[in-house]
Amino acid sequence: MVLLTGSTRRDGFQSHRVDGWSIRSCPMSSATLVDDGRSRIAAWETRDAVYFGPVGPVGDPPAGWWRPAGAGRARKHPVLARNREGVLLLAWTEGAGWRRGGDLAWQVFDGQGRPLSPQERRPGGIPMWGLPAAVALADGSFLVIH
Secondary structure, rough: OOOEEOOOOOEEEEEEEEEOOOOOOOOOOOEEEOOOOOOOOEEEEEEEEEEEEEEOOOOOOEOOOOOOOOOOOOOEEEEEOOOOOOOEEEEEEEEEEOOEEEEEEEEEEEEOOOOOOOOOOEEEOOOOOOOOOOOOOOOOOOOEEO
């Protein structure tokens, strides 16, 4: 996983290796960022697990990595939402792949990556070619679309 940082000014962009993974096929996954103007959190997949962590000032790769506990079936396609209190919702797919749907899983964390809720799962919640999407609502709750 590579993080590209920079600006449109003449100083250009820099790439930073976030996480290494030697693989001989397409992982068929995705990554996400949330930014509230004060801090950024990135989420990505490596080695069939999803990770997330803070991204420092422009030019700095993630300062630390967090991940949901346990092991699921091929965790992929992480999405993040952060409410105004700094609480994070991380949602992801499990078992999804080429021409195959999977389960929807999610967990809520504080701003330091500590779990605030147990992991939850909706078996079969991701259709073939589907991905989850998440948003924080004005009342602080979260909405996950799948």
